[in-house]
Amino acid sequence: MKPAAHRPDTQGARPNVTRMLFLDEDYRELYTHWDEEAQLSVASLRLVAGRHPDDRRLAELVGQLTVQCDEFASRWARHPVRTCTSGVKQLRHPLVGTMDLSFENLVIPGSSGQRLIAYTAEPGSPSEAALRLLGSVTAPEAQDAAATA
Helix, strand or coil: CCCHHHCCCCCCCCCCHHHHHHHCHHHHHCECCHHHHHHHHHHHHHHHHHHCCCCHHHHHHHHHHHHHCHHHHHHHHCCCCCCCCEEEEEEEECCCEEEEEEEEEEECCCCCCCEEEEEECCCCCHHHHHHHHHHHHHHHHHHHHHHHC
């Protein structure tokens, strides 16, 4: 079981994708093109920081990453600004291998600033087969969690 700090159902301790991208080696291994993902992540974070200059939690995140990760600090110092709302990511999952997944970054209505990233695979592709296999592998775990809730 994951530590409470990385569990999405733990209020106030939900995982942050940018933090995991730079500080979690297992998460880093998920991306076959990590360097591109890291650059896009920093540029997107810069955009958000410009829109929310007084956000304390955002400032804390940037501070933590700057201090704990030289790769983040050097990218942040370049001042990239960019957003990415859709595209294709190539992910490497330890159980099912490499998958090419299309993604769409959707903004949740309201003032929360939250976004939902939806991933899909081309129908009939090896990536779709890998997602189905992954779903079948994790299904009993999800059922167990629902039964204990």
